[in-house]
Amino acid sequence: MSEWRLLLTRPAEDCEALAQCLAAAGVGSSCLPLLALEPVAVDTRQRLLLESLHGFAAIIVVSKPAARLLLEQLAEAGLRPPQQGWFTVGEATAAVLQGAGLEVSFPPRGDDSEALLAMPGLHQALEVAAPCVLIVRGVGGRELLAERLAQQGASVDYLELYRRCLPAYPPGTLMRRIEAERLNGLVVSSGQGFEHLQQMAGADWPQLAQLPLFVPSPRVAEQARAAGAQQVVDCRGASATALLAAVQRSAAPAS
Incomplete structure (x- = not known):
């Protein structure tokens, strides 16, 4: 069983499908869609x-x-x-x-x-x-x-x-979810998904920026690092396969 517990931020339908793929590989996750279409x-x-x-x-x-x-x-x-x-x-x-x-x-x-x-x-x-x-x-x-x-x-x-669009959530939802479920990694699937993550984090962003962040491309990796993200993992793709491969080659943070 993987020690990763990831926050997934894709649109709702894709988020649930990704969570199922990760669960089948023993990777824990929690869905909080930050993109609505x-x-x-x-x-x-x-x-x-x-x-x-x-x-x-x-x-x-x-x-x-x-x-x-x-x-x-x-x-x-x-x-x-x-x-x-x-x-x-x-x-x-x-x-x-x-x-x-x-x-x-x-x-x-x-x-x-x-x-x-x-x-x-x-x-x-x-x-x-x-x-x-x-x-x-x-x-x-x-x-x-x-x-x-x-x-x-x-x-x-x-x-x-x-x-x-960024779905409407009560203030503090993002940090409460991460703390309550002891999530230790963040996943975004696009540059705009990262922008919404940072926007929703608000004043908590400096704290969240310390968590490993899985991104789909060098472009989004550069965007995240420029915004202060400390541990950026480029999956070289937005598919479940690309994410899973990146997760499996990355060590989860110590609890």
Whole structure:
């Protein structure tokens, strides 16, 4: 049985699924979702993007919620998506699209922007005249993708289908949970998830910053260290597999 007792902060549905995976490996955890997802209304410009998917050299979907909402919007509009040209940051997002019969490519190792940008298949997709790329995501996030793609000569459009919010909790909820359940590690799945963790911690952040913090990428690791986190573990991916591997190679703090 692992000595780790982790605070999980993903959206509620993903949080529970992650907790089950960790429990099966003997790792204790507690769910306190710090991200809630709210769909945004599709405006005229976004509807035009939905109708022109066949014109993109690559369509990059960055999360499971983005994949689900995209498929819902296409179904409601009666639109048939292209079969090929789909890319995702990780395997779990790819599985959502593959369930709709689409051919999806994703990095074999590492589910982050850097791993996606290194994929030969993505480079090959961009080897056309004036390639256009569509990034399907929530509002904001993963600017690195657009910057690097632009450097490769691609024009980039965003289809933003949801926004991330911090759920409402009574003051002091975060620290009370950590102390009551003697949690000894924190987990965030994105840069905005880390921002919400720090925001909710408030005046308790200097104390929480001493706990080991598991993050999904070098970018979020840098963000956390800049904010004062003392023990940052880069999982090189946001999947349960990546987190579990990082936890298993890290020693839990002494009780």
